[in-house]
Amino acid sequence: MRSPVSTLSLSLIGLVALLVMPWLVTSEYYINIASQIAIAAILALSLNLLVGWGGMISLGHAAYLGVAAYLSIYLTTQAGFGHLTGALIAIGATTGLAMIFGYLALRASGLGFLMITLALGQILWGVAYRWSSLTGGDNGLGGLKRPHPFGLNLMDPTTFYYFVLVFLGIALLCMARFMQSGLGQSLQGTRDQPRRMHALGYNVWLIQWLSFVFAGFWGAVAGLLYAYYNQFVSPQALHLTTSAETLLMVIAGGTGTLLGPVVGAALVVILKNVVSAYITRWLILLGVIFVVIVLFMPEGLVPGARRVLRALKNSPHTDKDADVSSIVRDRTQ
């Protein structure tokens, strides 16, 4: 059993670290990277809702990121809406899209679900690419100015970082509540024993659908922040690789955990943006890291690290052989 105290203290340390981060790093560049991680983390958290707690592996989660981003930019720069209206419509419409997509995708389960989400994602990508009068085609849409909510200057990287961090905080809180809520518990039940849940009076489809829509909503929030961050959106945001990367974040970090997707997001964003400056073949490294994670920490980085820590704690003489053997023992259980 994980000890709640150490999780809490670790989270607190993490929170403090996140808050003071802008004072520690040497360049605005890293603050921007942190903002990107936070946005990716929100998207990964929302996908984790489906993958981790619902057992629904989606390969089309970029849909919500992309659609919300396209809508918010289109509405504010082309259709003449204000920032707030644009944002609300974008999130509302994207959530509505999730309702439709959920309706279609939940007709199947397992691999069928995965394929429908992938196909729907590809269709959206195609629309974004082809409908160039509206989406700008491959050139994408740009020209979005970041809003000034409550007089905050979001053009300042540090302010923007805190802005995003607030959303990440709310997302984490919502996810934590969700996990322990009636709906969250029901969703986890439908993942493990759908038939049983049916017999216990749960409308499995409805519970999965509601969760799907909830995940879509948070995907839309991530998309909105993505649009504000990049001030630009192109079909790449809707592409299969974006969905796949998000799925990788979730699985690598640890499905069904709160911090897993955040760690996974950090890993992928850092590899892609920072490490690539030093290692030309960073994609190979990314691949190798995933393979290694799966082989040696199959439950993901966060639960895996917990396990290793526990193993370290449990062995009174921290000599290396003992650690290894306890890890091995854990694995074989």
Place this chain on the structure above:
Amino acid sequence: MTISALEVTGLYRYFGGLPAVRDVTMRIPAGERRLLLGPNGAGKTTFFNLIAGDYPPSQGEIRIFGQNVTRKSANQRTHLGMARTYQIITLFPKNTVLHNVVISLVGLRECRFNPWSDLRRQTALWDEARATLVLVGLEHLADQTVMETSYGERRRLEIAMALAQKPKLLLLDEPLAGLSADERQDVQRLLQSIPRDVTIVMIEHDMDVALAFADVITVMQHGQVVVEGSRADVVADPKTREVYLGQ
């Protein structure tokens, strides 16, 4: 005229052209204890699944407390006061015993759609679950995970999860299967303690226990009802012997 707890008319179910249940008609008055007998493959569990709503019948009609539920899904039927246990135990093994009962309780409550309120803080729910565990004599295991419990204890938990929903119609699929003699007695006692107004339909192979328990017995074979009647009638009926000995 009293309303039947369960009324089945002309029920059929085919699997790829093969009938698993054929023309079953059955009427179970409220409060009755009904036993379903029959050799393996007689269609008893399929019949159960049809009543529970796991899959739709190919033909026929099912009514629960007078309401036609033929086209209703399993969860809707549960909300009409039906509960069931499974032949092969399907619990949530990583959760605690108490948690399992809570999941069962939440199934009938609105909070199953609530994405915000913390289930752990709804003490009424947990108290009620604990009370159910007391009823089945599992309160001492409340905080253990299901994985840590014995087979017999899980059987009882199965029943507890069904009882927690305070059903008016309870479907028990071989509640005694695979239990030791002691455990059997525990479960038997538990079954006997269920209030009389609960209608129980039970599949069971253990004749002694089952016969002692049931008011009316239905014997099925090849998906059909062969004999139906009181204990004495059924035991005396030559067709019963044929089913059990003559195959």
Place this chain on the structure above:
Amino acid sequence: MNFWIIQGLNGLAFGSLLFILASGFSLIFGLMRIVNLSHGAYFMLGAYVGLSAIEAGVNFWIAILIGGGAICILGTVIERFILRRLTGQPLAQVLVTLGIAFIIADTCVWIWTGDPRPVPMPHELAGAFRISHLAFPIYRLFVIGVAFVLAAALWFLLERSRLGAMIRAGVDDLTMARAMGIRTSLLFSVVFCLGSALAGAGGVLAGPILSVYPGLDTDMLPLALVVVILGGVGSLLGAFVGSLIIGFIYSYGQALFPDLAYMILFLPMVLVLTLRPTGLFGKQAF
């Protein structure tokens, strides 16, 4: 009229390519329940290996064998040392095959520089076949032939051979197959090798039409998935019919509805899956 004939042939040819790609994927998924997301990368790597063989002076036909053989070896190694440790963990397998796909894709850019490269076709199959006004490339007719022969061979292998009997037993019920004394471990390796080899050889075979370039893997993988899902998983007939249907949809669809060109393959899939979640020929849901 000519339009329908020529686009029909185009669809048939493209469907044939898809079948060669998807049959291995379907085989592996059917028996081992592994969604091998590196299948597209195998296809691309096979094409690159075959290309290098041809450039080293090897005959085209031998190059197909080399491409298939190399990917068979690679696939077997991956199956033995990585996938085998993850039996029964579909999520882990998805992640690991995706990771391997990244590695292969970037390694290809590394080794073969990322220039788009056509695979030269054998001279005897170059040019077009003509009947009155219609002209159609001989090589495509040949690919159609290969697909039908391959389908027949696979059918024979699965339905008539001892290996096939073992595979079918494994697809139906793995525990049962084990109980019957089938060495499933060896069987898995053989099937994974075969499936990978089909991808690798298919890559070389498709090379003269598709050419090889970075991104070929991600272009082709969704197509393989679409075919398998549409046809139904683990069904050879499904993969075959699914491929041809997709081929026809692709050719007629792009010609008739150019505005839908980007989605033409995914719309029918969504339609089929929402109406019939098991695919057209699958017996079971996924």
Place this chain on the structure above:
Amino acid sequence: MLCFRILLSTTVLATLALAPAQAAEPLKVGFMTVRSGALAAGGRQMEEGLKLCMDEHHGEMAGRKIDLITADTAGQPAVAKTKVQELVERDGAQVLIGPLAAFEALAIDDYIRQTKTPIISPSAAAEDLTQRKLNPWFVRAVGTSAQAHHPLGEYAAKDLHYKKIAIIADDFAFGHEIAASFQRTFEENGGKIVQKLWSPLNTAEYGTYITQIDPDVDAVFAAFAGGNGIKFLSEYKNYGMQKPVLGAMTTVDEGILKRMGSEAVGVISSGWYSAAIDTPANKKFVEAVRKAYGADPGYYTVGAYMACQFLNNALEQVKGDISNKEAFMKALRNVNIPESPYGPVKLDKYGQPILDITIRKVEKKDGRLQNVVIKTYPAVSQFWTYGADQFLKSPVYSRDWTPAK
């Protein structure tokens, strides 16, 4: 943060310091290329072209050492955005060269304006970058999509006397712009575009499209980018098609021409560069590229090479002092290179080079395929003969510019 301050303060100091004092310090040039993913081939050619130019100058321009920092955008707009921040904020790049794709350039457009960082585009040809979305900090070292293909339309009608042409083009902005520009001049000179086929960028096979081509046309204009030209031309031949093919500059670019066979022979195209341009400057350049990399230079190689020469030219004008960014930008827009692989180059007031456009024909010469020059249109503006004002009044070329008749 600390580093950032130091960086800031050095900039401030540099602004105050006199030019000679600054000359000692290396100039940081950020270079955005693509090393992974589908565009990696172009990225590599850009790197080669840039390296060649840097080597030519021995890593020094106008007396200042050039500190080149390279970043891989992976061909993704969002990554390009991060990379430009990395180059500017973290590494302190003062001038940028890159990125490869137009959608990357557009993705970082706002950022360039905000940070006022001079940027030289070595390949992105999107019209509006130097037209309707003019960015004061942006200068292009290559032609625009339409710049190279207005002449081809006229040539097809006037010199080749084609009357009816079918267009097949990649379905993305680059393809749309090329197709529309060709159509415009072709039709203005009496020709007629009877069919327009748009194939998705990731089209697996072109059979479906080739067989749709109207059999009554005089020629086919095929506008492809990346490797699609290879696929299209070889399949075109395999389908037994006889109609002559006109190509866009990138359809038969030297970067992929080296991978083609007989199917490419005879394709007539136009462009602001051909490795076969017969001038001393280009011969020297081609020699050097062939010696270093064993292949003819193409679109990306020469684009990056020229971007680097632009930088050199501008730096020499300001004597290596770029502390006054406005002055440096002015110099950059004032670039005048009388002899280059392109031919003579100078910029219009939009930051777009005025270039000699050549009509070329693929021929096999010296054992390799070459874009042999058959006609030169000297000093072609991005606005062709229309004049900037009139040209900019109409919307940017798009897929729906004028329907086929």
